Amino acid sequence: MEYMIEVDGLYKTYPGFSLKDICFKVPGGCIMGLIGENGAGKSTTIKAILDLIHIDKGNVKVLGRDMKKDGADIREDIGVVLDGAGFHEALKAKEIPKFMSKIYKSWDNPYYEALLHKFSIPTDKRLKKFSTGMRMKLMIAAAMAHRPKLLILDEATSGLDPVVRDEILDMFLEFIQDDEHSILISSHITSDLEKVADYITFIHKGEIFLSEEKDRIMEEYGIIHCRPEDVETIEKAHIVGVSHGTYSCEVLVDNRETMHQQHPTLMIDPIKLEDVLIFKVKGEN
Numbered sequence: 001m002e003y004m005i006e007v008d009g010l011y012k013t014y015p016g017f018s019l020k021d022i023c024f025k026v027p028g029g030c031i032m033g034l035i036g037e038n039g040a041g042k043s044t045t046i047k048a049i050l051d052l053i054h055i056d057k058g059n060v061k062v063l064g065r066d067m068k069k070d071g072a073d074i075r076e077d078i079g080v081v082l083d084g085a086g087f088h089e090a091l092k093a094k095e096i097p098k099f100m101s102k103i104y105k106s107w108d109n110p111y112y113e114a115l116l117h118k119f120s121i122p123t124d125k126r127l128k129k130f131s132t133g134m135r136m137k138l139m140i141a142a143a144m145a146h147r148p149k150l151l152i153l154d155e156a157t158s159g160l161d162p163v164v165r166d167e168i169l170d171m172f173l174e175f176i177q178d179d180e181h182s183i184l185i186s187s188h189i190t191s192d193l194e195k196v197a198d199y200i201t202f203i204h205k206g207e208i209f210l211s212e213e214k215d216r217i218m219e220e221y222g223i224i225h226c227r228p229e230d231v232e233t234i235e236k237a238h239i240v241g242v243s244h245g246t247y248s249c250e251v252l253v254d255n256r257e258t259m260h261q262q263h264p265t266l267m268i269d270p271i272k273l274e275d276v277l278i279f280k281v282k283g284e285n
Contacts, residue, residue, distance in 0.1 A: 005062055005184060217276065
């Protein structure tokens with residue numbers, strides 16, 4: 001299998017926060033969703049992949065190559081939208097190609113204009129008058145206009161209304177229709193990732209606690225509600241995590257059907273992606 005992104009043993013320490021042993025791979029032709037609460041390390045992980053920050057330890061390959069050695073060439077094939085980053089407010093959408101075409105040799109201006117039209121982005125209006133959603137649509141259009149092989153998107157659907165989000169998600173699905181294209185997208189809107197993601201990586205307090213195919217998580221994982229003494233009866237091989245309450249426990253397991261057979265008297269609920277994140281955060285509290 002060809003991987004578009006390979007992260008192995010990534011460490012990065014800041015005062016009060018650390019990424020610890022981040023490992024995951026993004027295959028070709030897929031969308032990987034990166035999920036975590038605010039401050040979990042999603043943006044730091046993305047910046048490390050893009051070689052925008054110095055990492056303490058670990059290896060990162062993008063499109064099969066080392067970003068530190070071949071970053072200039074690799075960036076030609078990457079489209080990026082970073083949370084909090086954007087174009088200068090004095091610019092107009094029609095002025096973006098003047099400098100973006102100098103950055104990317106493969107900049108496709110007719111395609112950029114087609115994306116502006118598709119997203120209903122005004123070309124002759126200064127960005128300071130754009131709404132948050134309009135600015136994000138412009139960033140996505142600019143990220144896609146040089147026809148990259150890989151999109152790396154940090155909270156790219158935030159600030160968008162449901163109709164526009166749905167339109168952009170459909171475009172993402174079109175983008176990865178062959179093995180030559182992939183997307184890594186972080187988002188706190190888990191319903192978006194439930195629609196489009198093939199793989200999900202959960203990060204919490206700088207550590208990955210689950211990285212798995214999305215369909216398997218949603219179809220096979222479950223949460224057992226039980227007494228503290230019941231936890232000891234559950235096969236440890238199937239336990240992903242335990243959240244301890246005062247009088248009860250919740251146990252995240254990776255095979256609901258097996259648990260139903262082995263523990264018919266325990267209540268086992270199916271899950272959504274949001275449930276996994278809440279489970280982990282609540283368990284820490």
